[in-house]
Amino acid sequence: MSSDRTLPTRPFRDAPHDKRGALTPTLYRVIERIRETSDVTTLLLEPLDEPLMTYRCGQFNMLSSFGVGEIAISLSSAPSEPLLRHSVRDVGAVSHALCQRTVGDLVGVRGPFGSDWLVECDNDNAETDVRDTVVVAGGIGLAPLRGAVEELVRTSERGGGRVFVLVGAREPAQIVFTADHDSWEARGATVLVTVDRATPTWTGRVGLVTSLLADAGFDPEHSRAMLCGPEIMMRFTARALVDLGMNPEGILVSLERNMQCGVGWCGHCQLGPFLLCRDGPVVPYAGLVSHLLTQREL
Numbered sequence: 596m597s598s599d600r601t602l603p604t605r606p607f608r609d610a611p612h613d614k615r616g617a618l619t620p621t622l623y624r625v626i627e628r629i630r631e632t633s634d635v636t637t638l639l640l641e642p643l644d645e646p647l648m649t650y651r652c653g654q655f656n657m658l659s660s661f662g663v664g665e666i667a668i669s670l671s672s673a674p675s676e677p678l679l680r681h682s683v684r685d686v687g688a689v690s691h692a693l694c695q696r697t698v699g700d701l702v703g704v705r706g707p708f709g710s711d712w713l714v715e716c717d718n719d720n721a722e723t724d725v726r727d728t729v730v731v732a733g734g735i736g737l738a739p740l741r742g743a744v745e746e747l748v749r750t751s752e753r754g755g756g757r758v759f760v761l762v763g764a765r766e767p768a769q770i771v772f773t774a775d776h777d778s779w780e781a782r783g784a785t786v787l788v789t790v791d792r793a794t795p796t797w798t799g800r801v802g803l804v805t806s807l808l809a810d811a812g813f814d815p816e817h818s819r820a821m822l823c824g825p826e827i828m829m830r831f832t833a834r835a836l837v838d839l840g841m842n843p844e845g846i847l848v849s850l851e852r853n854m855q856c857g858v859g860w861c862g863h864c865q866l867g868p869f870l871l872c873r874d875g876p877v878v879p880y881a882g883l884v885s886h887l888l889t890q891r892e893l
């Protein structure tokens with residue numbers, strides 16, 4: 596058990612040197628606002644008077660709506676994009692306030708925090724790293740993966756491994772980033788979408804996202820996977836991938852817990868021995884995480 600108590604393959608690469616500084620938000624201005632679905636809004640942000648932050652795909656920021664509060668939101672942009680992109684689902688007070696921001700409004704941004712999908716380094720190794728990547732997302736879970744898919748597709752175009760994007764949504768109106776799906780497909784990725792409940796005009800697949808795995812066309816033994824969505828979806832998807840022959844060490848999942856400080860101080864994001872703002876949100880499925888994934892947030 597003791598060897599399971601750390602995440603040895605996931606060094607905390609991003610420890611803020613100055614934690615006090617990491618607690619102070621930077622001002623960003625809303626440059627564009629995209630209504631993705633009835634309850635998901637994307638904000639494109641530029642810094643007011645600082646260079647754009649550098650970050651890696653899968654990391655998150657703490658976004659504040661002044662006078663309301665601050666919440667964790669993943670970066671949905673790729674680091675190569677000129678603006679920060681955050682896609683927010685309106686579920687409560689702070690996310691609602693952020694979704695109401697319009698062009699020209701200011702928001703506070705702290706970050707970037709946490710671990711990442713480890714895709715940027717692939718750009719340097721396009722010719723040598725030809726593993727296929729299977730990206731599986733449920734609902735707004737595609738947001739933390741969007742930048743990674745962009746990077747993977749770019750690498751694939753340069754001779755890297757193939758990219759398979761499998762998306763599940765409750766119903767057709769809940770599918771996010773449909774224009775990106777078309778762009779990824781046009782550049783060689785396989786994109787499959789399924790919904791839990793069809794509407795009369797839906798002609799696509801119906802069923803859980805796990806139903807897409809078997810005939811997607813990837814070679815499980817020579818692929819890695821990145822999963823983000825409801826924990827039950829990640830649990831079943833990871834198990835199905837292992838049953839198909841994928842090495843559990845090659846499966847990454849993104850876990851969410853209540854985040855407050857983002858820098859490993861307050862303990863709110865604890866999951867077993869891990870602080871997910873620091874050791875996550877992206878963690879390997881193998882080992883202790885596969886057991887912890889069944890635990891409910893306290």
Ligand SMILES: Cc1cc2nc3c(=O)[nH]c(=O)nc-3n(C[C@H](O)[C@H](O)[C@H](O)COP(=O)(O)OP(=O)(O)OC[C@H]3O[C@@H](n4cnc5c(N)ncnc54)[C@H](O)[C@@H]3O)c2cc1C
Nearest residue numbers: 666667668669682683684686687688689690738851852876
């Ligand atoms: C690392 C990380 C990355 C995230 N990335 C995104 C993102 O890209 N886009 C996005 O829309 N949301 C994301 N979230 C979830 C987001 O932080 C919560 O939805 C938000 O905290 C809700 O705050 P609120 O004040 O709007 O709602 P609250 O009033 O606090 O909560 C409303 C409802 O949402 C539930 N809730 C609160 N926090 C979470 C949570 N962390 N996960 C699941 N349910 C929660 C509550 O139990 C309650 O039922 C992320 C969370 C984490 C930890």
Ligand code: FES
Nearest residue numbers: 855857861862872
């Ligand atoms: S959010 Fe404070 S320790 Fe993780």
